[in-house]
Amino acid sequence: MTDDRRQTTDGNDAIRIVFVGHVDHGKSTLVGRLLADTDSVEPARIKNVEAICAERRMKFEYAFLLDALEEEQDQGITIDVSQVIFKSKKRQYRIIDAPGHKEFLKNMISGASTADIAILLIDAEEGLREQSKRHATILSLLGIKTILIVVNKMDLVDYNQKVFENIRSEYGKHLASLKITPKAFIPLAAYFGENLVKKSQKMPWYSGKSFLEILDDLETPHSSEDKPLRFPLQDVYKFDKQRILAGRVESGVMSVGDEIVFLPSRKTGRVRSIEKWHAPVETKASAGESIGLVLEEQIFVERGEIACPLSKEASVSNSVLANIFWMGNKHLEKGAKCVLKLTTQEIECVVDSILKVINSSTLDEISKTAREVAKNEVAEVILVTKKPVVFDPFEEITETGRFVLVEDRQVRGGGILLKSVERFSAI
Amino acid sequence: MDALDKLENQSIFILREAYKKFDKIAVLWSMGKDSTVLLWLARKAFFGRVPFQAVHIDTTFKFPEMYEYRERYAKEWNLNLFVGVNKEALRRGVNYQNNDPVTVCHELKTVGLQQAIAQFKWNGLIVGIRRDEDGTRAKEKFFSPRNIDFEWDYKDQPPELWNQFQTDYDRDAHVRIHPLLEWTEIDVWRYVERENIPVVSLYFAKNGKRYRTLGCRPITKPVDSNADTIDKIVEELRTTKVSERVGREQDHSQRYAMQKLRAKGYM
Numbered sequence: 001m002t003d004d005r006r007q008t009t010d011g012n013d014a015i016r017i018v019f020v021g022h023v024d025h026g027k028s029t030l031v032g033r034l035l036a037d038t039d040s041v042e043p044a045r046i047k048n049v050e051a052i053c054a055e056r057r058m059k060f061e062y063a064f065l066l067d068a069l070e071e072e073q074d075q076g077i078t079i080d081v082s083q084v085i086f087k088s089k090k091r092q093y094r095i096i097d098a099p100g101h102k103e104f105l106k107n108m109i110s111g112a113s114t115a116d117i118a119i120l121l122i123d124a125e126e127g128l129r130e131q132s133k134r135h136a137t138i139l140s141l142l143g144i145k146t147i148l149i150v151v152n153k154m155d156l157v158d159y160n161q162k163v164f165e166n167i168r169s170e171y172g173k174h175l176a177s178l179k180i181t182p183k184a185f186i187p188l189a190a191y192f193g194e195n196l197v198k199k200s201q202k203m204p205w206y207s208g209k210s211f212l213e214i215l216d217d218l219e220t221p222h223s224s225e226d227k228p229l230r231f232p233l234q235d236v237y238k239f240d241k242q243r244i245l246a247g248r249v250e251s252g253v254m255s256v257g258d259e260i261v262f263l264p265s266r267k268t269g270r271v272r273s274i275e276k277w278h279a280p281v282e283t284k285a286s287a288g289e290s291i292g293l294v295l296e297e298q299i300f301v302e303r304g305e306i307a308c309p310l311s312k313e314a315s316v317s318n319s320v321l322a323n324i325f326w327m328g329n330k331h332l333e334k335g336a337k338c339v340l341k342l343t344t345q346e347i348e349c350v351v352d353s354i355l356k357v358i359n360s361s362t363l364d365e366i367s368k369t370a371r372e373v374a375k376n377e378v379a380e381v382i383l384v385t386k387k388p389v390v391f392d393p394f395e396e397i398t399e400t401g402r403f404v405l406v407e408d409r410q411v412r413g414g415g416i417l418l419k420s421v422e423r424f425s426a427i
Numbered sequence: 428m429d430a431l432d433k434l435e436n437q438s439i440f441i442l443r444e445a446y447k448k449f450d451k452i453a454v455l456w457s458m459g460k461d462s463t464v465l466l467w468l469a470r471k472a473f474f475g476r477v478p479f480q481a482v483h484i485d486t487t488f489k490f491p492e493m494y495e496y497r498e499r500y501a502k503e504w505n506l507n508l509f510v511g512v513n514k515e516a517l518r519r520g521v522n523y524q525n526n527d528p529v530t531v532c533h534e535l536k537t538v539g540l541q542q543a544i545a546q547f548k549w550n551g552l553i554v555g556i557r558r559d560e561d562g563t564r565a566k567e568k569f570f571s572p573r574n575i576d577f578e579w580d581y582k583d584q585p586p587e588l589w590n591q592f593q594t595d596y597d598r599d600a601h602v603r604i605h606p607l608l609e610w611t612e613i614d615v616w617r618y619v620e621r622e623n624i625p626v627v628s629l630y631f632a633k634n635g636k637r638y639r640t641l642g643c644r645p646i647t648k649p650v651d652s653n654a655d656t657i658d659k660i661v662e663e664l665r666t667t668k669v670s671e672r673v674g675r676e677q678d679h680s681q682r683y684a685m686q687k688l689r690a691k692g693y694m
Contacts, residue, residue, distance in 0.1 A: 290443070
């Protein structure tokens, strides 16, 4: 181990991992211990936690390295997401530590939505709990496919293989029903660092690698560059004579000379130049780049429109089938009016039909004739929009297949679009 | 795209969202490396210009080098600069001889900012904080609302999914926009180097000392260092065991000091 593992973003970009699971199953402890064992926190920060723990007459609490708020330390829980960076010998990670308490599910969703890889923690002694299952459901809806399962606190069950195997079998079934195939199940005792960075001597029956070794072996997520071009318009600037269309390429590649069509207006144009300030002149821009676009023609287009190649246009529809999760305190009712936000589009919509409501923890269908979706539940719905929405099915292009629902100015739901459907009733 | 490109593109996206969504918007500039990088990113986002006010909340206790730098680059970059001073508190004799650092920071920075907001009615304020600076900043959002009393409700923050940010609030609230949230200290230096952005000379070592962060002169201490180039600074940061804000007295004067300062509206 070298000393060169601290907060750097040299070279490759950090992989984003989120830690989820039921409250008190040890997420912040695992992350805190990982930071300490990989030398990713300054000694001053560890000293500060030592002093706080001494004042509070408790043993050293690794979780306090992340749970910096006074209320979090008083109650021993995580309230909101922390982000920290750590570096293994192989690469760099951006850790998102999400709260496990049901009350803070929206914070968990917010944190997990940006992750490439998710780690689900289960307390070996407590076994599967409500949020262990619910979080798996949410991860599947967020489209996170790379998932590791950690069975934590093995010390509390005397490192007993049978406990681990039982959880693996029970949870494996639950995950299978969500079509999730975890990359690994790892028995671990985070507080003592067993199977965390190095392989543990306490669990000779476990033939797999340590948590960090497995993490390092996972493939890096790949970008949406190989998908068709989607360029949602963010704004139009006219600071001087030139009209610049500003936005970020969400998928694919845009090149000078390309013929593109803006949806839903269907106006077309040819790319004259790709504009950036204080940067080398580029003739193409790919997924993730925030650029200015200048067209050969002067056309009037607005924020929210999405530029596509003529040969591979996105879907345009007034009526879409979606899987959603709901975070609002007030139930989402059939007939409710919301604003659907997808890339830079903001479109009024109505919940036209609620086809299926599922308890996100047990996965039981709540009712065949449900007329509302309660907080923390997931549902299949048809949304009818006032103006056409431009999208791709989530399975085809992630960036243009996911959306949030805004009600009373607040983001209260989110989801993924499956396809365009026939309208069932008038808006 | 490398890591810096990704950070740059994300920050530009956020700045453009902010500019689109808020009709009265300003960027806070302390002349430090972070908020200077922020101005640079604004020029990237808006093709060479900063199309809103740049605001320096001036405690009047900064280093002379910082004031020289402010005058020079405000002119060179054609900034619409507003310098806000809490004259009332200064008249009352608030300073570092008479008061503790938390009080001075609150009076001259937080209250100073409140006065400026009352004058200009900004509903969006772009601020250059980073998550790696301290544990409470790690909990921040890209678009983070403050109520009329400037309070940060860190227990109930709006979710931020897939670059969808909540920007619609009551008129008396304002939103802090944090485009640098995901940058680290080393990222900032790498970017300063790559883009050749001028920074205050105090950051570079002289006679075995350099300033790692710049604040008010009476409560900002230099660190031992021989790093007189950006490469040496990056090398130093890779191996240091000392946190960035160790030289900033207001952070350490009491337990949870940053949380308390920030809950009341400190940056």
